[in-house]
Amino acid sequence: xxxxxxxxxxxxxxxxxxxxxxxxxxxxANDLTVEEVAKLAISLADSGNKLKLPQRLAPVADVPSxxxxxxxxxxxxxxxxxxxxxxxxxxxxxxxxxxxxxxxALISGFRPVLQEGDFITALEVxxxxxxxxSVDFCPADKVLxxxxxxxxxxxxxxxxxxxxxxxxxxxxxTVAAFDVRVGPTGNMGNDFESSRRNARIFQKAGKIxxxxxxxxxxxNRWFPSSALGRIESLQL
Numbered sequence: 110x111x112x113x114x115x116x117x118x119x120x121x122x123x124x125x126x127x128x129x130x131x132x133x134x135x136x137x138a139n140d141l142t143v144e145e146v147a148k149l150a151i152s153l154a155d156s157g158n159k160l161k162l163p164q165r166l167a168p169v170a171d172v173p174s175x176x177x178x179x180x181x182x183x184x185x186x187x188x189x190x191x192x193x194x195x196x197x198x199x200x201x202x203x204x205x206x207x208x209x210x211x212x213x214a215l216i217s218g219f220r221p222v223l224q225e226g227d228f229i230t231a232l233e234v235x236x237x238x239x240x241x242x243s244v245d246f247c248p249a250d251k252v253l254x255x256x257x258x259x260x261x262x263x264x265x266x267x268x269x270x271x272x273x274x275x276x277x278x279x280x281x282x283t284v285a286a287f288d289v290r291v292g293p294t295g296n297m298g299n300d301f302e303s304s305r306r307n308a309r310i311f312q313k314a315g316k317i318x319x320x321x322x323x324x325x326x327x328x329n330r331w332f333p334s335s336a337l338g339r340i341e342s343l344q345l
Contacts (some may be wrong), residue, residue: 112137112145116152119249127156127249131256134268141267143310147317149271154278156249157242160225161281162198166232170195170284173273175297176204176263177290177329183209186288191236198232198283199239200246200276202254210241242276250275266307269296270314277320284321287311292329301326 115130134149141149162169172186187197201210214221222243223231231238242251250272257263277283289297289311291304297311298304308324315322 112141112148116148119152120155122156124156124248127252128256131249131253134253135256135260135262138262138265138268141271143313144317146267146271146310146314147274150274150278150314150318153247153250153253153271153275157244157246157279158225159279159281160198160228160246162196162229162232166196166229167282168195168284169198169280169282170286171197171199171277172286172288173199173201173276174209174288175269175273175290175295176202176208177292177294177296180288180290180329181209182288182327184212187237187239195236196232197237197239198228198280199237200279201239201241202251202272203241210239213239214241246279247275264294264296266297266310270307270311274311274315274318274320274322277315277322278318286323286325289324289326290329291326292331295329300330301328 110130110133115133118126118130170190172182172190174180174182183201187199191197201208204211210221213219221241223238223240224245228238228240240246242248254272257268262268273287277285289295289304289308291298291301293299297307304326308326312324
């Protein structure tokens with residue numbers, strides 16, 4: 110298998126072959142060029158449906174996060190954006206401990222998986238629709254994240270960028286401000302120097318894809334209660 114063949118598997122929605130293709134991509138992740146990061150993002154988005162929102166819902170915006178314990182950006186910031194009058198279509202990966210969508214799924218009646226029609230209805234009624242990856246939205250990226258966790262590759266910037274960008278491609282015309290969490294659990298770099306360098310790769314790939322995005326670096330190196338009340342707090 111080569112890079113192009115792996116991307117074709119994703120774009121062709123050959124779900125039975127996703128895992129094998131993801132293992133291959135994981136093996137070459139550090140060698141990917143910016144152009145290949147962009148192509149990977151396209152193929153991950155093409156593995157599911159593209160959600161074309163009605164024009165009446167414009168403008169649409171989101172505040173995704175690169176992840177990290179203690180990050181509340183995916184929970185709180187999108188609600189503030191929706192309160193400001195924009196509609197917020199959001200597709201998230203589950204967290205390794207308890208991510209934003211995992212937390213919302215604990216709310217009685219909350220449905221973390223929606224089909225296209227229900228997604229648009231939720232967006233119209235509530236101003237925000239927040240779901241996890243599913244058969245309908247970025248299913249290949251869901252498999253790739255599972256492989257990354259298994260192989261301890263969540264902090265590989267090329268894969269983090271492709272994953273996050275694919276979710277924006279799945280809902281075209283979404284303006285996004287990415288919260289890049291700087292620190293050992295932020296997936297984009299342990300310090301500001303490395304995070305800036307990796308963020309440039311991220312931004313260049315977004316430019317190739319003609320996405321309207323900005324990256325904001327947030328200090329997450331010494332968050333005082335990143336795993337408060339859990340055994341992970343001792344390990345951190």
